[in-house]
Amino acid sequence: MTRATLARLFAAIVVLTVVIAVPMTQIHWDGTQASSQADQIDTLLNVMIVLSSFVFAVVLVMLGYCIWKYRAKPGDESDGEPIHGNTKLEVAWTVIPTVIVLFGAIYSWIVLGDIETKAADALPVNVTAQQYKWTFNYPLPNGQSVSSNKLVVPSGRQLDLHLTSLDVIHSFWVPEWRIKRDLVPAGEGGNDIDNTVRVTPDRLGTYNVVCTELCGFGHATMRALVQVVPSDQFASWLAKQPRVKPQAGTATGSSTGSPSEYSNGSPTGGP
């Protein structure tokens, strides 16, 4: 292959990379950003989209070039050149991808550290899931708490969400916040489950909590409303809610028995 061909191929790869990457990064695939974590995650995603577009362009251009250039003429039944390998090339395509993925790993590690840093004034909320509903419980300084079936939160303040499930595994996801974590039935402080997830909503509006872990026939519609409001409005909302006395378990009015006659986690039968 001549230098000129090589240069042309490289140019084609660059052009294709741009053609794929530009529209792909311009469209906000992830949708609205409504938390201070979302931006970093989306940036990471965009960096990956650009790198991936490059890799994909290399593959497409090389494949296209070979098909165009080396397609056998009809009737040509001879063999190709007996090239068995090329150490330099093989080293190159082992080392370069290694560097790229290690870069990705370190970058992700940094982002992960950032989005999970705990803020001093984080607002604790206990989230309890059961087939097929959500309960949000706000502990108050006086030992009482407020319970709600929608998640009302102040904008700009970090939430420290403590997640529990009363039956099977569910998963807490607010797409606009980019944050997701399973709610595992683990009993009180049980079994070393990492049940705390942090997120800082920073955009006023109404969103949905979506359950993303299959939890039974009601899984698809297991949603709860999220309202992100200015902090003074949050304070007055909280003040207006009825207080509940503290009790074992995080959810109010939770039944420890089976919440539905369907699959309730533990096996049902006697012997």
Added chain:
Amino acid sequence: MVAALKRPGLGRAALGGLLGFGFGYGLVVVLRLISGLPATQTAQTGYPQLIVGMITAAFGFLIGLGAFDYWFRWAAGAPTYPAELEHKAHGAHSWRDYFKFNTDHKVIGIQYICTTFVFFFIGGAMAMIMRTELAQPGTQIVEPGTFNSLFSAHAAIMIFVFVIPVFAGIANYVLPLMIGAPDMAFPRLNALSFWMLPIAGLLFVGSFLAPGGGFDAGWTGYAPLSTGAPLGQSFFNLGVQFAGASSVATALNFLVTIITMRAPGMNFWRLPLLVWANLSTSLLVVAATPFIAGVQFMVLFDRLLHTNFFQELNGGDVLSYQHIFWFYSHPAVYIMMLPGFGIVSEVISTHARKPIFGYRLMALALIGIIVLSYTVWAHHMFVSGMFAWLRIPMMITTLLIAVPTGIKIFSWLATLFGSKLHLRSTAMLFALGFIVTFTIGGISGVMLGMVPIDIHVSDTYFIVAHIHFVLFGGSVFTIFAGIYHWFPKMTGRMYDERLGRVHFWLTLVGMLGTFVPMHWIGMEGMPRRVADYSAQFGDWNLLISCFSFLLGAAQLIFLYNMIVSWKWGPLAGDNPWRARTIEWLVSSPPPIFNFDQIPRVVGGPYEYGVPGARHAILGPAEAEVGAAEPAVAGSAGTGPT
């Protein structure tokens, strides 16, 4: 009639199944009565009488079929085989032999392929029902509970009784031929492995008849949803046992065959890459599969025996299910991909008329993949609430797997450089198409490996897109490549290339149209495993459903082409692709015992373009012309300049 029931065969197998079921059922009832319990138990996680009955029915079926006849006779000290039966159980003399217990690897290969494709179409039909339901938001044709059973069965069928075993079937047929062996090392075990497969498939499909409906906790069957689910779940737990036992036995068989039955001269650096791929796959299967077998037993025991492995309120641990499950199921994704890598290597070098670029590095990359694949399982659990620190090492190893995988892709591309590329074979189209679609799947895989991205897209349609790019665009494309490539060898006839091309292009377009948009709706907020979704995703889903119907219809073309060509296709000749590996040196289809004379291997498998080079020689009479072995190593040779 009575005579027919005494002879080994499907008739006696059916009888054996019935008797077995009666025995198991009766045993439980009697034991319960002795213990002073009600005769039967019908709590949704119970039904011990049915479950024991199903296990004994399966064994009754196998015994009736004749799977154990030889071993029973041997154990009893009787003559192991009545002389007149010897040859009836080996090799196909009429189509009826395909419905019997047969020890010929070629018959077993075809039995595997046909059976698994039946399940492919059943699983595909379930996909069509799901896509019909999903074409519009809201509930139209199936209830949410049924929908859950549909995607659970769809995935279980596709994975356990299609992709994994169809590769075992293809390798069963071609691998012994490729290494110059007369058969597999353990032919009876081989036949037994095959016959466990329909049992698994029937359990998956039959679960829909169980009270409470089919299993509906997904193919992942996470506890405690699965431990509390209705009876159908137990069908899944049992089906996995049979599919798993079948694949472990086959893997052992492959290992022993590859290690001990290579023809003279076939050293490891002369093995075709398909053989390398199955060697690596088998190493994964034997070590990983026991984990899923174990964990499904634990679920079954939790359900039936109240063992409380995963019951948090009784001292169990919910997350341990996921760890054990993925300790198998991540390696399983390579179990479903490596044999395909092998197929693609064969097809590409044959139709590019070139040696595989960097053969040794290709083989080593396979080994790299299997080693790494044991160290990444928890990337499926980044949001599970597991020990948080574990996410980092798992992320790094996950991303590193992209390196050996990339080596494979780049080496295939480099193989095309300076080639004489022929696109006339549909096999080659699927192999090249695979490079594109699998790269997309690999790229989304790398993104999923990065914890912050995975936190957002895990358990969304992005995952559904990724799964299908690697399983459909990856595994299934290579399966089609393999079927088209060896169809002439297996049947002696040629398929219709024109229909093949139509099949390829419709499949490619259908697959891109179906699965590309799924990435987008996933990122935007559509969760996975839902029968209903918010109206904003309606248009995309309608489009996806339309493309998926195209994709489904395209597979009917394949079916038609295969059936008609098998019966009426033009004769293919021994070596229609002018390939070099040993299976092409014998007739199509090969003789019952493969070789009249053991072949001698004198060079590498892909020495296209090397003057005078040969891979193998049949028969000692022939002079070893040009037996000098050319360089095979990836290190020697010239670059594609």
